[in-house]
Amino acid sequence: MNEKKLELISNEVEETPENVQDKIKKKSRLYNRLFFKVYLNYALMVLLFAIVLGSVFLQLSEKATKNNLRQQLFSQAKVIAKRYNEFVINEEKNSLDYLELLREVGVIAEDIWVLSNPNASAPMNSEITTMPLQAVSREYQEVYLGAFAGEDTYRSSYSKTYGFDTISVGVPVRGVNGEVCGAILLNTKVERQTESIRDTKSMIFLSAIVSLIVSFIVAILFARQLVRPISKMRQTALLLAEKKYESKTGIDRKDEIGDLARTIDFLTDKLMENEVVRKNLDQMRMDFFANVSHELRTPITVVRAYTESLVDGVIEEESTKQQCYEKMLLECKSMERLVGDLLILAKMQNPDFVIEKEPVNLTQVFEDILKTVRTMGTDKHISVCLDNDHNVQLMYGDYDRLRQMFLVICDNAIKFSKEDSTIYISITRGEKLRISIRDEGTGIEKEELSSIFDKFYKSKLRQNAKGSGLGLAIARQIALKHGGTIEVFSTISVGTEFVFSFDYITEEELEQR
Template sequence: MKNKIVWKLSIYFITSLLVFAFIISGIFIYLFRINTIELHKNELEQRATKISKTLSSITSDSIRKNQGSGYGAYLKFLNDIAMSDVWIVDENLNIITAGNDQVSQYSFSDLPSNAEEIVKEVFSGKTEFSESFSNILDTPTLTVGTPIKDDSGNIFGVVLLHSPVNGIDLAISKGIVILVFSIGIALMIAILLSIGFSFTFTKPLKSLNLTAIKLTEGDYTVKTNVKQSDEIGTLAMNMDILAQRLNESSMESEKLEQLRRDFIANISHELRTPVTVIRGSLEALNDGIITKEAQVLEYYSQMLAESKHLQRLIGDLLDLSRLQNTDFQLEMTQISICEVLSDVIRSAKSLAKDKQIEFVVNNNFKDCALLGDYGRLRQMILIIVDNAIKFSPQNGHIYINVSQDKNLILSIRDEGRGINNDDLPYVFDRFYKTKSIENKNGTGLGLAIAKQIAIRHNATIKLVNEIGVGCEFVFIFHDDL
């Protein structure tokens, strides 16, 4: 009884089969009874027709005068020949004979019921039937009337055959016994099959239920393992997709939680260092520990540098927070990426002056039209160019290329030593910095900000890296902004 749906389905099947069996039994009994009466009617009609044809061969005068040895003998054994009650009547319902060896007069009440209607119809030239129920015999009866014609074809009498429909109840009883026996065997087989089919039907439902239970318990790696091309199969497929999505969401949630913890740890570390340095320097100055003018100036210079770093860190955090907020709207206008690029190069030349780095620009386009935020695109490109300057060797080159096929493509390549393969998956993460002398003053937020700006401009970033040769950032601006 644990699998209630199996028993419910079995009960539904069995109930349907029983109702079907009762309906079929009723129809069978009705049709069997009708068929039996029809067969008896045909047989009775054949007897009456033969009797009327025999009597029609005798002239009407001979019948009325009861003459002729053949006729008398025939009437004497008429009941035995017909195997039924026989009356021969004229148009006025006068009984000519009752089927014995003498002519007797019977009253009207001795005739079968509906005899008057039958005789009228027969005298119009038809063979007529009448069905009734005998209270004496307690059984259905049939009466058939056929015309008796003379040599001229005139009807002068009617043969009435009256007979009970013998054997109907017995035949029906035997039929019912056979029917019940057959239906009983069929029901037993059907019940066993319905139970088997019910278990087969509910097996995938049981698997779906177990899967749902595991999902509620937080196990999102579970699968239903149900493969069917029906509604249950569709439900199982959707549940597997749900489990997969929940698993991906769970992994993403864990990843975001880890990023949150890392973010808090990183920002705490990034803030702690400049704050500690500034506080230590102020305490030393305030307590009078440092009195020499050169040392005082050095401490002031150090506090100023840390303050700038702290200001840059807070600014980068605010920029990243704004860019990641979907409600933050950029100032989108029709601009030229070439103008943005020229502006960036003018600003970056002062940064590259100490290393004597040369910019090599390959741009054959005068008007690189683009819908975007001028300031944010300038910030994005300047972040990449600043990193390229930072990691380029002395007297190196930075190659900037603008091209266009289906989409506008901007690439920036340096001649540095490249990025370690272990660091590649994390270069766009917040606060992630490669361990190098060039990157000691960085906040670890630049590339994360550049990525967010690219996303907001429907651009994708490709990183082409080769150890010892250099690193190239490729921006692909898609038209469907």
């Protein structure tokens, strides 16, 4: 069981873009291809449209055919009825010859029935009728009774007499006094309608075949335009999976596919940027461990050397031993300070770390700082000048962290200032609370300004030989945690100015809260 699990895990680990591409090819059966789906949907749409349109057309054609045939039968029946009216009035006997003549010239009816109305006061003479009323099937009773009533009647249904669908029309024949003395019935098969429907079906079937062929061609062209950019994007995605972040789709379209292609190209740019950032972070991480190792190796080596000398009895004089102890203590304090700075920096860089803020008066902060800074600058005879445009400068923050941040800048200002110079501190309130700390020191090279906030960055000046290179990095993180900014302006041999900006609160706002 464990071997199977290990085998599955190894298979998942070994999955590469080439394996993914092979799986895609195996899954790309015909029925899974986009072209097939496009064609199938298009063909079904065409076929459904042909069926619906054909059904509607057949219904309309059938109705039109019946109406046309009925109108023709009525027209011919009325002509015959008019002629028989003359036969009745003139008492002619050659009506049967007339019917034979009509059949010869192409009357559309298969049967022409001339019936006498037994209910009339002067019925039609039986010599000019074609068949007695009793011989007519009852299924035609509605037609001839309607005609006897003086109306044009119509019937279309299956005929038991003929054994197929028929159309029958009935037209009255009037005598001398206008009385209906008989009726003309025309019967015909619905073969013409059947043939028309058959022709229509054939036409619809042929149209469907042609439409499917046309849809196949259209689907090929459409699917090619659709699939080609998708294939290009798939290839680009596989190249991105191989970390070839310079790959681009090269697709310039104004539709949704173009939007997707531009999104992939945007992704490649972001991946390239992230790759650069990742490499920089890896380099920074390596530099960080190298710097930590370097910073710790020197004091550890010194402590070890003095310890070995004391243990081996190489140093016997008490004064020399005391110097060793003092040196060892100094190196331990240096290591302690370095470890403490690393812990503070790690805490500040943690996005989950939140500084507990409360209203802080920066005037009090700098009054506290000035005592320390003036003491630190005594040996170099450096004076400190504070310019504050308000007695109370309030902001939300952590008193100790703010003091630490400003003290780091002031310490550097003293370290790099010339003797008998001045450090100028200015606190002004505008849109933001602006704090400026400016010295008259050696200045910073222009190309170094972008690196001074990096961890373990130290200039090559002798004044910075004992520094850890973490002070400015910590100061920047404290400023960021307080929602502020820090800027640096420097000129060689003139001095350096650090400018902080923070949101401030007025005394009125504090009272309202």
